[in-house]
Amino acid sequence: MNTRETVKTVLVTGGAGYIGSHTCVELLQQGYEVVVVDNLVNAQQESLNRVAKIAGKAPVFLRVDLLDEVALDAVFSQYSIDAVIHFAALKAVGESVAKPLAYYHNNMTGTLNLFRVMAQHQVFQLVYSSSATVYGDSNPIPYREDMPLASTSPYGRSKVMAEQIMMDLSAADERWNIASLRYFNPVGAHPSGLIGEDPTGIPNNLMPYISQVAVGRREHLSIYGNDYMTADGTGVRDYIHVVDLANGHLQALQLLARKHQRFSAYNLGAGKGFSVLDVVKAFEKACGQSIPYKFEPRRAGDIGEFYADASKAATELDWRAARSLDSMCADTWNWQSKNPSGYGQV
Numbered sequence: 544m545n546t547r548e549t550v551k552t553v554l555v556t557g558g559a560g561y562i563g564s565h566t567c568v569e570l571l572q573q574g575y576e577v578v579v580v581d582n583l584v585n586a587q588q589e590s591l592n593r594v595a596k597i598a599g600k601a602p603v604f605l606r607v608d609l610l611d612e613v614a615l616d617a618v619f620s621q622y623s624i625d626a627v628i629h630f631a632a633l634k635a636v637g638e639s640v641a642k643p644l645a646y647y648h649n650n651m652t653g654t655l656n657l658f659r660v661m662a663q664h665q666v667f668q669l670v671y672s673s674s675a676t677v678y679g680d681s682n683p684i685p686y687r688e689d690m691p692l693a694s695t696s697p698y699g700r701s702k703v704m705a706e707q708i709m710m711d712l713s714a715a716d717e718r719w720n721i722a723s724l725r726y727f728n729p730v731g732a733h734p735s736g737l738i739g740e741d742p743t744g745i746p747n748n749l750m751p752y753i754s755q756v757a758v759g760r761r762e763h764l765s766i767y768g769n770d771y772m773t774a775d776g777t778g779v780r781d782y783i784h785v786v787d788l789a790n791g792h793l794q795a796l797q798l799l800a801r802k803h804q805r806f807s808a809y810n811l812g813a814g815k816g817f818s819v820l821d822v823v824k825a826f827e828k829a830c831g832q833s834i835p836y837k838f839e840p841r842r843a844g845d846i847g848e849f850y851a852d853a854s855k856a857a858t859e860l861d862w863r864a865a866r867s868l869d870s871m872c873a874d875t876w877n878w879q880s881k882n883p884s885g886y887g888q889v
């Protein structure tokens with residue numbers, strides 16, 4: 544079994560993306576060798592130039608599509624991979640409802656190809672990007688890892704299915720050693736302001752939308768619903784700083800290196816919720832200007848409130864969210880104000 548000393552090279556799928564790029568920084572800074580595969584469907588290679596600037600060391604970048612199993616196999620033949628962190632996926636919930644085939648094909652076929660190639664090359668250490676969406680809309684809050692899984696969109700179901708596949712794999716072959724990390728709401732950016740979230744088109748998510756309003760790219764924020772059963776009526780989520788989240792992956796790699804557990808899932812959240820209005824106020828403080836907003840009807844499919852029970856990650860991964868909502872907003876603003884058009888302006 545691998546120990547920390549023998550896990551030297553980590554393959555990061557989707558490493559040019561938002562969470563992947565932040566995780567690459569932490570991996571490189573901790574002395575891992577990093578090989579990124581990404582087809583750049585939702586990222587720009589510039590993110591990895593910035594990663595190299597922050598870390599003082601570049602990851603290997605290979606423009607490979609996970610749907611191309613032959614190319615993926617060649618990556619494992621060329622590099623001696625010890626563990627894989629699997630971020631690559633399409634992630635827009637609404638788009639997945641409109642294009643289920645594209646989502647299932649990319650997220651499921653890509654994942655199956657990866658697992659098959661890993662097994663062929665005897666690589667069984669895996670950290671998987673799951674999501675709080677696997678808890679569906681009928682579990683009580685806070686969400687715990689042992690609750691039943693269900694989801695309300697093709698995107699969410701691709702995460703539930705991937706978790707089921709990983710459970711089946713680890714039941715069939717004890718060599719698999721898998722941590723599935725269920726992220727709550729990742730926001731923020733690296734404090735350097737060099738990397739951050741760079742959504743294509745109109746942002747679907749709250750924090751990038753607010754920051755584009757602040758930078759003048761959008762007129763106002765639409766707040767979807769002020770009649771939820773929450774303190775101020777707006778939706779409540781468990782926001783987590785992307786650097787904390789990135790560090791959760793390193794903790795998971797270390798856990799896999801010291802303990803063979805076959806398959807285990809962990810919530811990565813702060814364990815407490817903030818409302819949309821809480822986030823707007825914190826962002827106004829960070830950027831020193833007011834964020835115009837209008838209340839609109841609830842967004843279809845939205846849940847009023849959810850947050851994590853984060854105790855399993857604390858006990859087993861020795862991981863806790865450390866950064867505050869204020870620092871999530873300050874770091875988002877630092878990134879957005881230095882890069883008003885994201886990586887487009889290079």
Ligand code: NAD
Binds near residue numbers: 562580581584630675
């Ligand atoms: P992202 O879109 O920024 O990153 C995903 C990366 O995967 C992109 O760089 C994209 O180009 C790449 N990719 C997609 N399909 C690919 C393929 N077939 N082959 C190779 N590369 C491919 O998204 P992110 O926010 O960094 O999310 C990373 C992971 O975390 C995803 O699996 C996502 O579902 C999951 N997740 C994200 C959130 C969130 O709110 N951001 C929440 C929960 C879970």
Ligand code: UDP
Binds near residue numbers: 728748765767778
């Ligand atoms: N939200 C909003 N306006 C927006 C985007 C999001 O009011 O433009 C709200 C949304 O209804 C939810 C919260 O902000 O209550 C977080 O939404 P996001 O899409 O970021 O995360 P998710 O709903 O996927 O957890």
